[in-house]
Amino acid sequence: MLQRKNKRIRMKKKGLLILLIVLIMLIVLLIIKEINNNQVNKGLTLEELRSLPYLTYTEEKVNESEIGIVVKHNLELAFDGYNLYGCNLMDMEGNIVHSWNLPIRASVILENGDIIIEPANKKFIGKYDWDSNVIWEKDVFIHHEITLSPDNTILIPSREMHEYNGRKIDFDLIIELSQEGEEVSRWSTYENFDYIKKFHEPSELDQPIHSYNEDKEEVYDYYHLNSIQVLPETPIGKNDKRFQEENWLLSFRNVNLVVILDKETKEIVWSWGLGELAGQHSPKMLDNGNILIYDNGLYRRDYTRVIELDPIKKEIVWEYKANPPESFFSEREGYAQRLSNGNTLITDSKKGRVFEITKDGKIVWEWLFSGTIEEGRGSPIYRMVRYPKDKINKLLELHKNN
Numbered sequence: 001m002l003q004r005k006n007k008r009i010r011m012k013k014k015g016l017l018i019l020l021i022v023l024i025m026l027i028v029l030l031i032i033k034e035i036n037n038n039q040v041n042k043g044l045t046l047e048e049l050r051s052l053p054y055l056t057y058t059e060e061k062v063n064e065s066e067i068g069i070v071v072k073h074n075l076e077l078a079f080d081g082y083n084l085y086g087c088n089l090m091d092m093e094g095n096i097v098h099s100w101n102l103p104i105r106a107s108v109i110l111e112n113g114d115i116i117i118e119p120a121n122k123k124f125i126g127k128y129d130w131d132s133n134v135i136w137e138k139d140v141f142i143h144h145e146i147t148l149s150p151d152n153t154i155l156i157p158s159r160e161m162h163e164y165n166g167r168k169i170d171f172d173l174i175i176e177l178s179q180e181g182e183e184v185s186r187w188s189t190y191e192n193f194d195y196i197k198k199f200h201e202p203s204e205l206d207q208p209i210h211s212y213n214e215d216k217e218e219v220y221d222y223y224h225l226n227s228i229q230v231l232p233e234t235p236i237g238k239n240d241k242r243f244q245e246e247n248w249l250l251s252f253r254n255v256n257l258v259v260i261l262d263k264e265t266k267e268i269v270w271s272w273g274l275g276e277l278a279g280q281h282s283p284k285m286l287d288n289g290n291i292l293i294y295d296n297g298l299y300r301r302d303y304t305r306v307i308e309l310d311p312i313k314k315e316i317v318w319e320y321k322a323n324p325p326e327s328f329f330s331e332r333e334g335y336a337q338r339l340s341n342g343n344t345l346i347t348d349s350k351k352g353r354v355f356e357i358t359k360d361g362k363i364v365w366e367w368l369f370s371g372t373i374e375e376g377r378g379s380p381i382y383r384m385v386r387y388p389k390d391k392i393n394k395l396l397e398l399h400k401n402n
Contacts, residue, residue: 070094074364078356079339082392083367084109085354085384089392094367097396101132105382108146113395116154118142125156127181130399136181144226150246153177153184157225162190166209168218172225174248187266189223196223199271200255227251227282231260236289236312242269243289243311251283258283258293272314282335282383290317292344294336303329306336306346320344320361335383347383354384 070093082097083090084107089098106118113130125146126137140158147155154177159170171190178184189196197206205220229249237243241262247269248261256277260270273280279298285291291309303325308318322328333349343364345356352369369381 070365070367072355072363072366077343077358077362077364079341079343079345079386081339081386081389083354083384083386085369085381089387090367092365097392098130100128102126102128106144106146108148109387109395113399116146118144118146118156125154125177125181127179130395138177138181140175140177145228147228147230149176149230152179154179155228155230155248157228159221160188160190161219164222165205165207167205167220169205169220169222172223172252174225174228174250187261189225192266196252196259196268199259199268200252200257200274203255221254223255224253225250226253227284229284231285232287234285234287234289240312243285249283249285249291251280253279253281253298256280256299258291270311272309272311279331281333282337284336284338285311286338292336292338294334294346296331296334297329298331301331302326304331304334304348306344318359320346320357333380333382335385337385339386340388345384345386347381349380349382352380354381 073092078092080092083092087100087102087104088096090096100115100117102115102117103120104115104117105120105122108116110116114127114135115130116125116127118125122141122143123139124137125140125142127135129135140156142156142158144157145155149155156175156177158173158175160173161168161170163169171188171193173189174187176184176186203222205222227250231237231243231245231247231249233245234243237245237247242260244263246263248263248266250259250261251257252259256279257271257273258277258280259268261267262269277293277295278300279296281294281296283291283293286308289311291311293307293309295305295307297304303321305325305328306320307316309315310317328348330348330350333347335347335349337345339345339356343356343358345354345365347354354367354369355363356365357363367384
């Protein structure tokens with residue numbers, strides 16, 4: 001009897017010990033998770049801050065029979081227009097209606113059919129006619145964006161390298177060019193560095209260099225300015241000078257920050273994103289004064305979302321996430337465009353996919369990129385922009401005999 005009692009006591013103690021070990025392991029895992037979350041919220045790793053090239057192929061395996069085609073088109077709900085991606089103009093059924101024989105990454109089509117491009121190698125900016133003939137090319141490094149101002153000047157992000165904290169670091173410039181390609185002005189993040197830093201948490205690049213894990217010859221990228229918009233006229237801009245027409249809306253991806261610069265003083269009059277964004281792209285102020293943002297989720301490492309922000313209240317008033325959320329995750333690149341019928345066109349760069357959704361998230365148009373296939377993988381797409389149908393029809397008619 002005594003032996004059985006002692007055995008039960010030993011088994012009970014053993015069970016309690018196992019339970020205690022399990023609880024300790026759970027606590028340790030929770031602590032590790034919290035540390036990782038804090039590290040993500042603090043900012044980027046140096047590996048992510050380096051000026052690495054973007055992906056040249058998608059990570060996911062693709063079905064070759066389902067690429068290069070429109071896989072969904074709701075004629076009643078989709079916004080009718082033409083889609084510009086790379087060097088191609090495509091109709092809503094996936095037919096190429098015009099191409100430029102140019103290595104285009106980003107571009108803007110002008111009213112007469114001329115096109116201003118950022119080439120794939122980013123080493124110059126050029127202006128060409130409808131038939132790809134050179135109008136001018138300028139030896140100016142350009143990345144991510146081409147924006148036209150109300151004065152018809154051209155705004156582009158560029159870079160300049162400076163030594164900082166023992167490292168070679170690229171700092172962004174905004175260069176303004178005339179339609180003839182001549183420089184009009186420039187604004188430098190490096191010259192305004194101490195001022196801009198007041199609006200975000202310190203980057204890892206603000207820490208001294210550690211020789212054991214960093215290459216002194218590596219060139220790092222501090223802000224990674226990836227979007228410029230000249231604000232349109234909006235109801236809130238008429239009443240609040242922070243959002244007045246022609247102010248600049250900028251995106252600094254590497255510090256998860258979106259800012260507005262006063263058009264004259266270039267002071268930061270509004271900022272948002274800390275603790276909310278994770279490596280965002282393409283913030284654009286809409287006609288109603290809200291701001292549409294493609295929130296990549298690079299440092300969340302789980303899903304991408306598109307949000308609409310009330311900039312006065314700093315509240316998210318609309319959000320799109322896939323179901324399940326992780327099925328839409330493009331940690332780099334990407335683009336969102338609000339269409340005039342209220343739908344949103346979204347570029348899922350990583351998967352080489354573009355889709356259009358209604359306000360309630362219903363997919364009404366979807367297209368898969370027909371890029372080169374490497375070992376069963378597809379090519380990503382930088383961005384797609386939809387132009388109104390009447391605008392492109394006029395250009396097609398104007399140049400049809402050329």
